[in-house]
Amino acid sequence: MKQxxxxxxxxxxxxxxxxGLAVGCSSKKNAFEAGAEEGVIASGKKVKLLSxxxxxxxxxxxxxxxxPTQVAVSNIEARKGIAGKKFVMVIDLSRCKxxxxxxxxxxxxxxxxxxxxxxxxxxxxxxxxxxxxxxxTTCMHCDEPPCVKVCPVDATFKRQDGIVxxxxxxxxxxxxxxxxxxxxxxxxxxxxxxxxxxxAAQPYSCESSVPQKKGTVGKCxxxxxxxxxxxxxxxxxxxxxxxxxxxxxxxxTVSNGAETFRFSELIKDKAGYRLMEDLGxxxxxxxxxxxxxxxxxxxxxxxxxxEKK
Amino acid sequence: xxxxxSIANEKIIQDLLPQKFGKSGKIWTGILVAFCLVxxxxxxxxxxxxxxxxSMRDYVSWGIYISNFVFFxxxxxxxxxxxxxxxxxxxxxxxxxxxxxEIIAVAAIIFASLIIIVDMGSPERFYNLFIHGxxxxxIIWDVIVITTYFFISILLLYFPLLPDIQILLRFxxxxxxxxxxxxxxIGSFWKGTPEQFKLSEKAINILCITIIPVxxxxxxxxxxxxxxxxxxxxxxxxxxxxxxxxxxxxxxxxVVVAMYIFRKSYHLEKYITxxxxxxMGRIVVLLALLYLYFNVNEYLVPAFKMKKSEEAxxxxxxxxxxxxxxxxxxxxxxxIPIVILLFKKGRRPLxxxxxxxxxxxxxxxxxxxxxxxxxxxxxxxxxxxPDNYRHYFPSWEEWAIALGSLAGAMLVITILSxxxxxxxxxxxxxxxxxxxx
Numbered sequence: 001m002k003q004x005x006x007x008x009x010x011x012x013x014x015x016x017x018x019x020g021l022a023v024g025c026s027s028k029k030n031a032f033e034a035g036a037e038e039g040v041i042a043s044g045k046k047v048k049l050l051s052x053x054x055x056x057x058x059x060x061x062x063x064x065x066x067x068p069t070q071v072a073v074s075n076i077e078a079r080k081g082i083a084g085k086k087f088v089m090v091i092d093l094s095r096c097k098x099x100x101x102x103x104x105x106x107x108x109x110x111x112x113x114x115x116x117x118x119x120x121x122x123x124x125x126x127x128x129x130x131x132x133x134x135x136x137t138t139c140m141h142c143d144e145p146p147c148v149k150v151c152p153v154d155a156t157f158k159r160q161d162g163i164v165x166x167x168x169x170x171x172x173x174x175x176x177x178x179x180x181x182x183x184x185x186x187x188x189x190x191x192x193x194x195x196x197x198x199x200a201a202q203p204y205s206c207e208s209s210v211p212q213k214k215g216t217v218g219k220c221x222x223x224x225x226x227x228x229x230x231x232x233x234x235x236x237x238x239x240x241x242x243x244x245x246x247x248x249x250x251x252x253t254v255s256n257g258a259e260t261f262r263f264s265e266l267i268k269d270k271a272g273y274r275l276m277e278d279l280g281x282x283x284x285x286x287x288x289x290x291x292x293x294x295x296x297x298x299x300x301x302x303x304x305x306x307e308k309k
Numbered sequence: 310x311x312x313x314x315s316i317a318n319e320k321i322i323q324d325l326l327p328q329k330f331g332k333s334g335k336i337w338t339g340i341l342v343a344f345c346l347v348x349x350x351x352x353x354x355x356x357x358x359x360x361x362x363x364s365m366r367d368y369v370s371w372g373i374y375i376s377n378f379v380f381f382x383x384x385x386x387x388x389x390x391x392x393x394x395x396x397x398x399x400x401x402x403x404x405x406x407x408x409x410x411e412i413i414a415v416a417a418i419i420f421a422s423l424i425i426i427v428d429m430g431s432p433e434r435f436y437n438l439f440i441h442g443x444x445x446x447x448i449i450w451d452v453i454v455i456t457t458y459f460f461i462s463i464l465l466l467y468f469p470l471l472p473d474i475q476i477l478l479r480f481x482x483x484x485x486x487x488x489x490x491x492x493x494x495i496g497s498f499w500k501g502t503p504e505q506f507k508l509s510e511k512a513i514n515i516l517c518i519t520i521i522p523v524x525x526x527x528x529x530x531x532x533x534x535x536x537x538x539x540x541x542x543x544x545x546x547x548x549x550x551x552x553x554x555x556x557x558x559x560x561x562x563x564v565v566v567a568m569y570i571f572r573k574s575y576h577l578e579k580y581i582t583x584x585x586x587x588x589m590g591r592i593v594v595l596l597a598l599l600y601l602y603f604n605v606n607e608y609l610v611p612a613f614k615m616k617k618s619e620e621a622x623x624x625x626x627x628x629x630x631x632x633x634x635x636x637x638x639x640x641x642x643x644x645i646p647i648v649i650l651l652f653k654k655g656r657r658p659l660x661x662x663x664x665x666x667x668x669x670x671x672x673x674x675x676x677x678x679x680x681x682x683x684x685x686x687x688x689x690x691x692x693x694x695p696d697n698y699r700h701y702f703p704s705w706e707e708w709a710i711a712l713g714s715l716a717g718a719m720l721v722i723t724i725l726s727x728x729x730x731x732x733x734x735x736x737x738x739x740x741x742x743x744x745x746x
Contacts, residue, residue, distance in 0.1 A: 120693040137689060150537065152448035153441040172437050173430020175370040176448055182539040184687040188370060191361030214359045215430030276688060279539055
């Protein structure tokens with residue numbers, strides 16, 4: 001718990017320092033002066049930062065101030081989605097060894113409460129004589145989303161870029177979507193989210209899904225805020241084994257950051273499939289079967305016993 | 310002749326006027342109020358801390374609140390059965406039971422609406438249902454039909470009450486000042502002219518016809534909250550009919566219980582006779598057999614196939630974790646009442662009353678078994694969650710709120726029976742006349 005708070009603070013500091021510096025540079029003043037004006041007393045602890053000009057500069061820690069994350073797009077824009085895109089994910093089961101770095105990154109970047117996970121890594125054992133394997137599950141961002149069908153208030157919606165999002169400012173917490181989702185991907189904020197006050201105070205956006213709110217549903221959002229910046233979702237970049245691929249169906253490419261594939265060929269060559277195809281939900285997440293594995297199944301077992309918290 | 314008639318009428322009126330609570334009535338009301346207050350306190354805690362005070366978690370996201378909701382919707386259907394179906398079928402013996410049935414219907418539908426708000430994670434956003442409502446969601450259908458059913462039920466209670474209120478207004482000293490004022494407020498316009506009777510008769514007929522499809526809708530739509538999902542145990546085309554048959558059964562069970570209690574506490578043996586119990590007993594046994602038939606369909610057909618997704622769920626009910634409760638609900642809610650009521654001796658007031666209690670208790674647990682076990686058997690394994698997410702046993706707050714809502718419904722029934730004659734006075738008089746002629 002304590003550990004987590006620290007890492008969160010570190011992340012905040014770096015992010016904020018950069019933001020603070022950008023402001024400082026543009027007004028031709030250094031960050032030190034900017035802070036001094038407001039009468040902040042130097043703590044003596046210096047932090048090294050890289051300026052936009054490429055210089056390494058030292059700034060007193062006391063002058064680093066949280067800058068709230070700006071809401072990038074309006075609610076109306078966020079409900080429309082990114083024009084011309086159709087996001088897909090491919091998860092290569094032969095590469096997963098249940099490290100759960102994806103989960104850690106996701107939990108951290110979305111400031112989830114300690115007992116929540118949007119990504120889960122299931123230990124799958126389909127039948128008596130079949131081989132077990134690790135299966136990370138995200139929201140499937142279905143093209144026929146059962147959750148969206150049943151939502152009484154349009155709090156969860158499907159965008160033109162294929163992403164299914166939740167508007168936590170509108171959700172009434174009836175949990176019908178949770179009952180409707182066959183992939184059990186949705187989680188609920190049963191109590192007040194256990195998050196740092198500065199994160200809770202951030203302006204909410206359904207693209208960042210931060211901060212989560214009491215009495216509303218949450219789930220994997222395919223990180224549309226990252227997509228707007230042209231970056232990969234946090235789980236994709238966090239996986240050291242390159243299990244997750246993310247991309248655009250219209251461009252027919254998916255990438256895990258290190259490798260890029262033509263989506264259609266990857267699915268064809270490796271016999272990609274989707275979960276519970278028979279339900280007709282048409283997920284946007286494809287799986288590559290666990291053949292020619294990089295790791296034996298057993299290598300993930302140790303990690304499975306250490307539960308989060 | 311005229312004279313003896315009016316003496317008989319006065320006797321009926323004196324028998325049926327609402328009576329002040331006796332000692333046991335006061336104790337009963339006190340207990341109900343106490344339950345409601347504990348429930349309110351638990352709800353205050355839930356509002357303050359969130360649904361975290363319940364035992365529901367991500368997998369079991371619907372618990373006893375929702376099963377309680379289904380129970381209330383089910384029991385409220387009886388209003389349409391006893392009042393509308395019997396009236397349209399020109400069945401007269403049920404006249405003394407109509408008001409009991411309507412009062413139960415109104416009380417149950419009120420608490421069905423309340424308990425669904427209790428289940429919401431963000432009840433302060435309730436208005437979103439109206440400003441952002443989407444017609445494709447079964448919840449919106451439920452909101453529409455429950456509201457409609459609520460108003461029709463209120464009117465169906467109110468219109469037949471008007472002639473009785475005219476009678477009540479004659480007894481100012483007996484009813485007390487405030488109650489007299491209230492009667493005047495809701496019913497002083499009723500003069501009992503032939504035109505008014507004709508109009509009222511017509512209105513009641515229209516209501517009786519409209520309430521039947523609406524009643525079918527409320528419970529069918531409630532079943533669709535489950536049947537429109539993919540989950541094992543819910544994914545059934547049989548669900549609407551299954552729910553409606555169960556609803557009629559629990560409603561009829563509720564009426565026989567209420568009949569017995571009112572008969573005892575208000576000494577109505579002359580009006581609610583052993584014959585009424587005999588006839589209601591027959592109805593309950595018929596409905597129980599019907600519900601049993603749907604249960605056989607609902608469980609045996611999937612059990613024959615044992616699809617992978619259904620297997621864990623069905624095994625859990627038949628022999629696993631939920632088996633004791635499942636067999637309790639089946640035997641107490643259906644089998645034993647059927648056995649009792651099939652025999653003529655079993656259709657005397659006391660055995661019918663006991664069978665009615667069994668039906669109602671069995672039905673409550675049956676609703677729980679419809680809602681919760683399914684949620685414990687998702688398609689993908691339950692992983693990466695704290696251990697308490699894998700089980701469900703309601704917290705004290707949930708019990709307090711559920712019991713509080715049941716007590717609240719009984720309190721509404723009690724209060725309505727204190728204010729209004731529990732047996733329609735005017736209709737009883739009219740029928741006596743018709744019988745005499």
